Amino acid sequence: MADMAIKVEKLVKRFGEIVAVNELSFDVRRGEICALLGGNGAGKTTTISMLLGLLIPSTGKIEILGADMLRDRYRVLSIINFSSPYVDLPKRLTSRENLMVYSRLYGIRNPKERVAGLAKDLDIDRLLDRPLGELSSGQKTRVSLAKSLLNEPDLLLLDEPTASLDPETADWVRTYLKNFQQDRGATILLASHNMSEVERLCDDVVMMKEGSIVDRASPADLLTKYGRANLEDVFLDIARGRQNAEDSEVGITA
Incomplete structure:
Protein backbone atom coordinates (compact mmCIF):
# COMPACT_ATOMS: atom_id res chain seq x y z
CA MET A 1 0.00 0.00 0.00
CA ALA A 2 1.51 3.28 -1.16
CA ASP A 3 0.50 5.26 1.92
CA MET A 4 2.25 2.86 4.30
CA ALA A 5 5.79 3.57 5.42
CA ILE A 6 6.03 0.24 7.27
CA LYS A 7 4.12 -2.97 6.66
CA VAL A 8 4.90 -6.06 8.73
CA GLU A 9 3.20 -9.42 8.20
CA LYS A 10 3.44 -12.44 10.51
CA LEU A 11 6.96 -11.58 11.65
CA VAL A 12 8.70 -14.22 13.77
CA LYS A 13 12.16 -14.20 15.31
CA ARG A 14 13.53 -17.18 17.21
CA PHE A 15 16.78 -17.44 19.10
CA GLY A 16 17.12 -21.17 19.54
CA GLU A 17 14.11 -22.26 21.58
CA ILE A 18 13.22 -18.69 22.54
CA VAL A 19 10.55 -16.92 20.46
CA ALA A 20 11.42 -13.22 20.80
CA VAL A 21 8.84 -12.00 18.26
CA ASN A 22 5.75 -14.08 17.54
CA GLU A 23 3.51 -13.61 14.47
CA LEU A 24 3.78 -9.81 14.56
CA SER A 25 1.64 -7.88 12.03
CA PHE A 26 1.22 -4.10 11.93
CA ASP A 27 1.61 -1.12 9.64
CA VAL A 28 2.54 2.54 10.03
CA ARG A 29 1.21 5.24 7.73
CA ARG A 30 3.55 7.72 6.10
CA GLY A 31 3.89 10.90 8.12
CA GLU A 32 2.86 9.33 11.43
CA ILE A 33 4.73 8.89 14.69
CA CYS A 34 4.09 5.42 16.07
CA ALA A 35 5.35 3.92 19.34
CA LEU A 36 6.22 0.35 20.21
CA LEU A 37 5.51 -0.06 23.92
CA GLY A 38 6.17 -3.02 26.16
CA GLY A 39 8.20 -4.20 29.10
CA ASN A 40 11.71 -5.60 28.96
CA GLY A 41 11.70 -8.67 26.75
CA ALA A 42 8.55 -7.64 24.87
CA GLY A 43 10.40 -7.73 21.54
CA LYS A 44 10.60 -4.02 20.73
CA THR A 45 14.34 -3.79 20.06
CA THR A 46 14.33 -7.10 18.19
CA THR A 47 11.51 -5.81 15.98
CA ILE A 48 13.33 -2.57 15.19
CA SER A 49 16.51 -4.54 14.44
CA MET A 50 14.60 -6.66 11.93
CA LEU A 51 13.05 -3.59 10.32
CA LEU A 52 16.56 -2.21 9.80
CA GLY A 53 17.90 -5.47 8.42
CA LEU A 54 20.30 -5.92 11.35
CA LEU A 55 18.54 -9.18 12.22
CA ILE A 56 17.04 -11.62 9.72
CA PRO A 57 13.50 -12.77 10.61
CA SER A 58 12.88 -16.47 11.11
CA THR A 59 9.71 -16.04 9.05
CA GLY A 60 7.49 -13.20 7.90
CA LYS A 61 7.53 -10.20 5.61
CA ILE A 62 8.73 -6.60 6.02
CA GLU A 63 8.08 -3.74 3.61
CA ILE A 64 9.71 -0.35 4.21
CA LEU A 65 8.63 2.54 1.98
CA GLY A 66 7.47 0.01 -0.61
CA ALA A 67 10.66 -2.09 -0.60
CA ASP A 68 10.85 -5.73 0.49
CA MET A 69 13.51 -5.52 3.20
CA LEU A 70 14.44 -9.18 2.83
CA ARG A 71 15.15 -8.86 -0.91
CA ASP A 72 15.59 -5.23 -1.86
CA ARG A 73 16.55 -3.26 1.25
CA TYR A 74 19.40 -1.41 -0.46
CA ARG A 75 16.79 0.51 -2.46
CA VAL A 76 15.67 2.43 0.64
CA LEU A 77 18.72 2.46 2.93
CA SER A 78 19.59 6.00 1.84
CA ILE A 79 16.24 7.36 3.07
CA ILE A 80 15.97 5.64 6.45
CA ASN A 81 18.05 5.97 9.62
CA PHE A 82 18.07 4.99 13.27
CA SER A 83 19.38 5.81 16.71
CA SER A 84 19.77 3.45 19.64
CA PRO A 85 21.67 3.52 22.93
CA TYR A 86 22.37 -0.18 22.36
CA VAL A 87 24.34 0.40 19.13
CA ASP A 88 27.61 2.19 19.80
CA LEU A 89 29.43 4.44 17.38
CA PRO A 90 33.23 3.91 17.19
CA LYS A 91 34.55 5.09 20.56
CA ARG A 92 38.07 6.01 19.47
CA LEU A 93 36.84 8.44 16.83
CA THR A 94 35.82 11.94 17.80
CA SER A 95 32.20 12.92 17.44
CA ARG A 96 33.11 14.96 14.38
CA GLU A 97 34.98 12.04 12.79
CA ASN A 98 32.04 9.74 13.44
CA LEU A 99 29.57 12.15 11.87
CA MET A 100 31.84 12.80 8.88
CA VAL A 101 32.28 9.06 8.26
CA TYR A 102 28.53 8.51 8.29
CA SER A 103 27.96 11.59 6.14
CA ARG A 104 30.15 10.07 3.45
CA LEU A 105 28.45 6.68 3.81
CA TYR A 106 25.08 8.38 3.30
CA GLY A 107 26.35 10.43 0.36
CA ILE A 108 25.66 13.77 2.04
CA ARG A 109 26.50 16.84 0.00
CA ASN A 110 28.57 19.43 1.86
CA PRO A 111 29.11 17.12 4.86
CA LYS A 112 31.08 19.68 6.89
CA GLU A 113 28.18 22.13 6.72
CA ARG A 114 25.63 19.44 7.53
CA VAL A 115 27.59 18.24 10.56
CA ALA A 116 28.11 21.81 11.78
CA GLY A 117 24.40 22.57 11.41
CA LEU A 118 23.27 19.50 13.34
CA ALA A 119 25.92 20.09 16.00
CA LYS A 120 24.50 23.55 16.56
CA ASP A 121 20.89 22.30 16.51
CA LEU A 122 21.58 19.54 19.04
CA ASP A 123 24.03 21.56 21.15
CA ILE A 124 26.98 19.24 20.61
CA ASP A 125 29.40 21.81 19.16
CA ARG A 126 31.73 21.51 22.13
CA LEU A 127 31.72 17.72 21.85
CA LEU A 128 32.79 17.47 18.23
CA ASP A 129 36.53 17.10 18.85
CA ARG A 130 36.28 14.76 21.82
CA PRO A 131 36.55 10.96 21.40
CA LEU A 132 33.15 9.38 21.71
CA GLY A 133 34.42 7.06 24.43
CA GLU A 134 35.00 10.05 26.72
CA LEU A 135 31.41 11.28 26.53
CA SER A 136 28.64 10.71 29.05
CA SER A 137 25.68 8.51 28.16
CA GLY A 138 23.48 11.55 27.53
CA GLN A 139 26.10 13.17 25.30
CA LYS A 140 26.46 9.94 23.30
CA THR A 141 22.68 9.87 22.88
CA ARG A 142 22.73 13.34 21.30
CA VAL A 143 25.61 12.44 18.97
CA SER A 144 23.77 9.28 17.92
CA LEU A 145 20.64 11.32 17.26
CA ALA A 146 22.68 13.72 15.10
CA LYS A 147 23.95 10.71 13.15
CA SER A 148 20.40 9.52 12.58
CA LEU A 149 19.36 12.89 11.12
CA LEU A 150 22.32 13.40 8.77
CA ASN A 151 20.46 12.20 5.66
CA GLU A 152 17.13 13.83 6.63
CA PRO A 153 15.46 10.41 6.50
CA ASP A 154 11.94 9.73 5.31
CA LEU A 155 11.74 7.03 8.00
CA LEU A 156 13.43 7.39 11.38
CA LEU A 157 13.61 4.43 13.77
CA LEU A 158 14.40 5.38 17.36
CA ASP A 159 15.08 3.06 20.28
CA GLU A 160 14.78 5.01 23.56
CA PRO A 161 15.55 8.39 21.88
CA THR A 162 15.79 10.34 25.14
CA ALA A 163 17.61 7.70 27.19
CA SER A 164 20.11 9.19 29.66
CA LEU A 165 19.07 12.76 28.89
CA ASP A 166 18.25 15.20 31.67
CA PRO A 167 14.58 16.33 31.73
CA GLU A 168 15.23 19.71 30.10
CA THR A 169 17.31 18.26 27.26
CA ALA A 170 14.84 15.40 26.77
CA ASP A 171 11.98 17.88 26.47
CA TRP A 172 13.93 19.89 23.92
CA VAL A 173 14.76 16.76 21.88
CA ARG A 174 11.08 15.77 21.76
CA THR A 175 10.19 19.19 20.39
CA TYR A 176 13.01 18.94 17.84
CA LEU A 177 11.84 15.51 16.66
CA LYS A 178 8.23 16.66 16.38
CA ASN A 179 9.28 19.69 14.33
CA PHE A 180 11.49 17.51 12.11
CA GLN A 181 8.59 15.12 11.49
CA GLN A 182 6.15 17.91 10.68
CA ASP A 183 8.54 19.91 8.49
CA ARG A 184 9.59 16.92 6.38
CA GLY A 185 6.47 14.77 6.56
CA ALA A 186 8.73 12.04 7.89
CA THR A 187 7.59 8.85 9.57
CA ILE A 188 8.96 7.95 13.01
CA LEU A 189 8.75 4.61 14.78
CA LEU A 190 10.05 4.72 18.32
CA ALA A 191 10.42 2.32 21.21
CA SER A 192 10.25 4.00 24.58
CA HIS A 193 9.65 3.39 28.26
CA ASN A 194 8.72 7.05 28.74
CA MET A 195 4.93 7.14 28.67
CA SER A 196 4.62 10.93 28.79
CA GLU A 197 6.94 11.07 25.79
CA VAL A 198 4.67 8.72 23.86
CA GLU A 199 1.53 10.65 24.82
CA ARG A 200 3.12 13.87 23.64
CA LEU A 201 4.65 12.66 20.37
CA CYS A 202 2.72 9.72 19.01
CA ASP A 203 -0.31 9.34 16.75
CA ASP A 204 -0.49 5.58 17.28
CA VAL A 205 0.68 3.08 19.89
CA VAL A 206 1.41 -0.63 19.42
CA MET A 207 1.41 -2.40 22.79
CA MET A 208 3.60 -5.53 22.93
CA LYS A 209 3.93 -8.32 25.45
CA GLU A 210 6.09 -11.44 25.14
CA GLY A 211 6.74 -10.81 21.45
CA SER A 212 3.11 -10.29 20.41
CA ILE A 213 0.78 -7.32 19.94
CA VAL A 214 -1.80 -7.16 22.72
CA ASP A 215 -3.42 -3.84 21.81
CA ARG A 216 -3.16 -0.96 19.39
CA ALA A 217 -4.81 2.47 19.24
Missing part, protein backbone atom coordinates in the same frame (compact mmCIF):
# COMPACT_ATOMS: atom_id res chain seq x y z
CA SER A 218 -4.13 6.17 19.55
CA PRO A 219 -2.99 7.33 23.01
CA ALA A 220 -6.38 8.99 23.60
CA ASP A 221 -8.30 5.85 22.60
CA LEU A 222 -6.17 3.68 24.88
CA LEU A 223 -6.88 5.99 27.82
CA THR A 224 -10.61 5.76 27.09
CA LYS A 225 -10.60 1.99 26.62
CA TYR A 226 -8.82 1.32 29.91
CA GLY A 227 -10.44 4.17 31.81
CA ARG A 228 -7.09 5.64 32.78
CA ALA A 229 -5.70 9.17 33.00
CA ASN A 230 -2.26 8.34 31.60
CA LEU A 231 -0.46 5.74 29.50
CA GLU A 232 1.67 4.55 32.39
CA ASP A 233 -1.44 3.13 34.06
CA VAL A 234 -2.57 1.60 30.75
CA PHE A 235 0.86 0.00 30.42
CA LEU A 236 0.55 -1.48 33.92
CA ASP A 237 -2.96 -2.77 33.19
CA ILE A 238 -1.75 -4.58 30.09
CA ALA A 239 1.29 -5.95 31.91
CA ARG A 240 -1.11 -7.37 34.52
CA GLY A 241 -3.42 -8.89 31.95
CA ARG A 242 -6.33 -6.44 32.12
CA GLN A 243 -8.07 -5.85 28.81
CA ASN A 244 -10.34 -2.84 29.30
CA ALA A 245 -11.76 -0.30 31.76
CA GLU A 246 -14.00 -2.90 33.44
CA ASP A 247 -11.04 -5.18 34.12
CA SER A 248 -9.04 -2.19 35.39
CA GLU A 249 -11.76 -1.30 37.89
CA VAL A 250 -11.83 -4.89 39.12
CA GLY A 251 -8.09 -4.65 39.67
CA ILE A 252 -8.52 -1.46 41.69
CA THR A 253 -11.25 -2.83 43.95
CA ALA A 254 -9.91 -6.35 44.36
